[in-house]
Amino acid sequence: MTSRTSSASAPATPLRLGIAGLGTVGAGVIRLLRANADLLRARAGRPIEVVAVSARDKTRDRGVDLAGLRWYEDARELVTDPDVDVVVELIGGAEGTARAVVEQALAAGKPVVTANKALVALHGSALAQLSATHNAPLLFEAAVAGGIPAIKTVREGLAGDRLLRVGGILNGTCNYILTVMRETGKDFATVLKDAQDLGYAEADPSTDIDGLDAAHKLTILAGLAFGQPVEFSSVHVEGIRRIGAEDLSFARALGYRIRLLGLAHMTECGLQARVTPCLVPQHSPLAQVDGVFNAVVAEGEFVGRIMIEGRGAGAGPTASAVTADLIDIARGHTIAVWGVQASAGLPLRAAPITLGHGAFYLRLAVEDRPGVIADITAVLRDCGVSLRSMLQHPAETDDAPYVPLVLVTHQTSEAAMQEAVTRIDALSVVTDSPVMIRIETA
Amino acid sequence: MTSRTSSASAPATPLRLGIAGLGTVGAGVIRLLRANADLLRARAGRPIEVVAVSARDKTRDRGVDLAGLRWYEDARELVTDPDVDVVVELIGGAEGTARAVVEQALAAGKPVVTANKALVALHGSALAQLSATHNAPLLFEAAVAGGIPAIKTVREGLAGDRLLRVGGILNGTCNYILTVMRETGKDFATVLKDAQDLGYAEADPSTDIDGLDAAHKLTILAGLAFGQPVEFSSVHVEGIRRIGAEDLSFARALGYRIRLLGLAHMTECGLQARVTPCLVPQHSPLAQVDGVFNAVVAEGEFVGRIMIEGRGAGAGPTASAVTADLIDIARGHTIAVWGVQASAGLPLRAAPITLGHGAFYLRLAVEDRPGVIADITAVLRDCGVSLRSMLQHPAETDDAPYVPLVLVTHQTSEAAMQEAVTRIDALSVVTDSPVMIRIETA
Structure with a gap:
């Protein structure tokens, strides 16, 4: 042969x-x-x-x-x-x-x-x-992920195994912005502007920072991992515009870093696929991937967890990936788009994100007066959301109109958490829309 | 197709x-x-x-x-x-x-x-x-590297690029031992014994701890990266038996971790391939790969640096890799052993390790008296080896027969360093064979 x-x-x-x-x-x-x-x-x-x-x-x-x-x-x-x-x-x-x-x-x-x-x-x-x-x-x-052979890894290298989860850090622009925000303490708008000046972000940055680019890549990876096309519209997408400098510093205090992750996993109700900012433990492999680098994670029943990191964009890495495909064609190594000939036309059933579970970080801007915490924790209790920890920084000046309050939950359902956030947002003591960030253990 | x-x-x-x-x-x-x-x-x-x-x-x-x-x-x-x-x-x-x-x-x-x-x-x-x-x-x-699709990555995923370097953490037993030594401060023999009891090391551990297993894998990776078979006997191999608990603690003090790395790169004089303990900066990607995990690094002109990590051994990961090969055969995706049909029979020219360059960590056991450091630094000077830093811990007791002295060099030639170590070993004030560890920047 x-x-x-x-x-x-x-x-x-x-x-x-x-x-x-x-x-x-x-x-x-x-x-x-x-x-x-x-x-x-x-x-x-x-x-x-x-x-x-x-x-x-x-x-x-x-x-x-x-x-x-x-x-x-x-x-x-x-x-x-x-x-x-x-x-x-x-x-x-x-x-x-x-x-x-x-x-x-x-x-x-x-x-x-x-x-x-x-x-x-x-x-x-x-x-x-x-x-x-x-x-x-x-x-x-x-x-997907520029020079990283992510597609070959998922569609061929791990073809022997049943994959449980796929995803990772799929957008270098967002990872660069979050890295610089952590390192410098600057706010999102300032760092975005710097990134644009340096050519790391487009003049119209929305495809990157609103998570769409990562969602495109996740849609492809999930299709390959599970052998069927995924409806792009079924991917839940959040970007990083609302992440503030204070979130990076609270995350650090809690032992985490913030990453924009695309993650897809199969559940009994179908595929859960989402692109969201996440807190990852500061010593986890994904927390080590800084700057414009990408990292793709795949987890299989037999193989366990694999992570590949490298340059996710740029002329050189992208040209390397294009050429690898050309060599495959020259070698006669071609393959069905989703790795499985028969399933070309059947999109995967998607599970709504509200069926998900996880732990959450919630940052609120609240009035600095007695009773506020009691009001908020009562909502969480009513929604069945259990608290793991709470952080409050004192107001920077005595006449600051609000103070930040950070809550970290135990494992709970996404639906309960969304309900709680809606109710908390409606409280008069809460002065700005809550920032909710999912916590991933890896 | x-x-x-x-x-x-x-x-x-x-x-x-x-x-x-x-x-x-x-x-x-x-x-x-x-x-x-x-x-x-x-x-x-x-x-x-x-x-x-x-x-x-x-x-x-x-x-x-x-x-x-x-x-x-x-x-x-x-x-x-x-x-x-x-x-x-x-x-x-x-x-x-x-x-x-x-x-x-x-x-x-x-x-x-x-x-x-x-x-x-x-x-x-x-x-x-x-x-x-x-x-x-x-x-x-x-x-190579169990469940990690290292061979597919190098031979196909990066086939478009000219690779400059390949290697990584290729032996999980050694990485486990070095990780536990760092975390517990225990010495090599104790940790090896524990690893044997836990099934992470063989009853006869020499293939792993003397670097032969990693050298087998490096020989294969280098052959794939450079498109020609590599003579196993041309790989320079050192194991981890001489790494002491004190080396882990000196490395930490200097901002490094110790890893057994297999690394191959092409030089003007031929292939340099070696398996040796190395100091790697504590924030570098390879320093984050702890325990029984493996990590394969490849660096190309266009693609830059790619790293894949995952489980390097065990029934599940190995079965996953075997099955991926079977699927390739079933799909008709087969390939020449070294990725290039014509070169099947011509082994790559190897460059002797003495042609290499690098920075070095050198730990000596020396008598604790005036003039010792002058004697040693004179040898380094005569061999053209320039010092970057020196660490000395005081003797644990007043009547200790010797004290450890750690020297870190600037970039120098391997030949000069070997000559210096030979001469230092011959000094009467040096009471035990020097431990020399290469420093890798990534």
């Missing part, structure tokens, strides 16, 4: 690529393919060559020489080029040209490699069917 | 296994294959079934029902069973029956899955040739 990877006698036919999208990742892929040409030829058993590219502006300097490559202004024309064996989609976005290019290539029976997390998360079920119908592989290692 | 993974119309032919070796791992594989039968059938596109087993003692209770399986006392006969499509070798050991079974199966064109690190490390070059000649894949995910 190893002879499939290359033939010693016959001259090897090149795998010819058409690259749609020449942003930093597209240019990075061309750079990597050229820098490592001999190595890739040896590993793939045949040369991997770019023959055509597509982007809007031909005159822009991308730092790579495009001489000798066929140029298409319309990426859809690149797909129909008979010399293009594999389409590499690096345009981005769940709709528009990116979607059209991928669908058209698959429908024409051409293998597709993409880094497009939104596209796969939102249209993964239909794309899997298209891929199966036309016998055209769709690979997307670069769509 | 995805149709290779399964055919929707034709009934799927089972992949029939013969398992040679029914220790805890062999029994674990049977248990996993049964527990996950439906899942594996969906992922592999065909059922995976055990049809024959081989072990010495048929009467032993292994906790799995062997009824209906063909029994062979001689594993070599199992190989020739025409109903066995794939041979799973779980006997262990680089020679004897294990080697004969693997060679015989490959020569007969039968795919082999093995967890045998010593066999692959010592005979990887010849086995790769046998595999290529007879078109019989040889897969060994379970041979």
Whole structure:
């Protein structure tokens, strides 16, 4: 069977690529393919060559020489080029040209490699069917956690085991912001601004900081782990906008760090998938992953817990992941989108987040007068939520209108906690919307 | 291409296994294959079934029902069973029956899955040739770091990149011993004894604690990372027997932890591969990996640094890795042993460790009298080794025959350091052989 990877006698036919999208990742892929040409030829058993590219502006300097490559202004024309064996989609976005290019290539029976997390998360079920119908592989290692081979790990490396849980730190921008907030004590808005100036956050940062980017990646990981597409809309998503500098400092005092985690696990009622800020114990593996790094966690019945960390974004790591997919195609190692041929079309049943359980951190802004704590703890008691600890910092000045009060609960149901938070929010002594953060043991 | 993974119309032919070796791992594989039968059938596109087993003692209770399986006392006969499509070798050991079974199966064109690190490390070059000649894949995910998909990560997940360095914490027994020594302050012999009582160390612990097991794994990882087999004898190996309780406490005082690391990197003079105790900064990722866990690190030009951690041993994790290989075979995803078809027979050129560079920790037992430090620092100066810091703890009692003296050097050549240690060892004021530990920045 190893002879499939290359033939010693016959001259090897090149795998010819058409690259749609020449942003930093597209240019990075061309750079990597050229820098490592001999190595890739040896590993793939045949040369991997770019023959055509597509982007809007031909005159822009991308730092790579495009001489000798066929140029298409319309990426859809690149797909129909008979010399293009594999389409590499690096345009981005769940709709528009990116979607059209991928669908058209698959429908024409051409293998597709993409880094497009939104596209796969939102249209993964239909794309899997298209891929199966036309016998055209769709690979997307670069769509989750950049250079980390997260997809290969879940879909192949752990394919022998029944996975119980998958997820991790899936957005480097949020992890960077939370890390700097902890290290400097600065507030969210200031650190976001710094991150934008440094290029770690987009001018419009909402996809990252509101948790959508992490939710795209979690949708994909969960589909792979459980062998069926996941409805993106079934993922519960919270971002990090409401995390304050005081939350980082309370978390530290309680022995935790704050991470934006995407986590999916299977329950008797279906899949629970959510992206939320979480408190993780300060000595846990996920607490050690600082800055722009990503970490993917998978837990299986037999294998236990595996964690991979590395660079989740950037031209180099993303190009590495795209190229690994290309080598798989050259080696003939292709696989059904969700790892299981038969299930391409059936989305996983989702369980509402209110069926979840956990412990919670709750930060309230309350009036600084007798009886307030009694009012709040009475609500918690009425909702069946049991307290583990309480922290109160004195007001910074005598005339401060409110003081922060932090409550940590024992394990309770998400539904009870949501009810309690709604009722607490309605108390007149509570002066601002509560900040609720889930506590994860790992 | 995805149709290779399964055919929707034709009934799927089972992949029939013969398992040679029914220790805890062999029994674990049977248990996993049964527990996950439906899942594996969906992922592999065909059922995976055990049809024959081989072990010495048929009467032993292994906790799995062997009824209906063909029994062979001689594993070599199992190989020739025409109903066995794939041979799973779980006997262990680089020679004897294990080697004969693997060679015989490959020569007969039968795919082999093995967890045998010593066999692959010592005979990887010849086995790769046998595999290529007879078109019989040889897969060994379970041979390195148990349940961690380290081999798939290096050989496939990072196949797009040029790797600069590979290695990590490859022996759970040593990591457990070093962790407990740090946490309890107990000495090596006491902790080893405790580990043996708990089943974390073998009755004869030398393969683990002298670094050979880690060196087997490093030999394999380096071969995969650099695409050519590595001569096991070219790996420099030191174990942890000479690490004392005082080294753990000095390391802590200096801001480090001690880990047994296997590390391989390519230099202009060839491959540098070594297994040695190392000081790693206490906040570095490898310093966080405690107890029996393993961690594999790979560093590439484009991808940067990736680290995977998980359970490096045990029936469950090992069975998970063996089964992932079986699914790859069922999916038709097989690959040349070293990832590159052409290089099966050419071992990598190795660079002697004396060509290495690094910073060093040196612990000496010296007489407690004036002039001693001058004598020692004169030797270092003469050898061109520059000191970064020095720690001395006072003698515990006034009449103690010696005191410990710890020196930390700046970056220097391994050759200069070895010469310095030899000369220092020869000084009359130095009362015991020096303990030299390399310092790794990550």
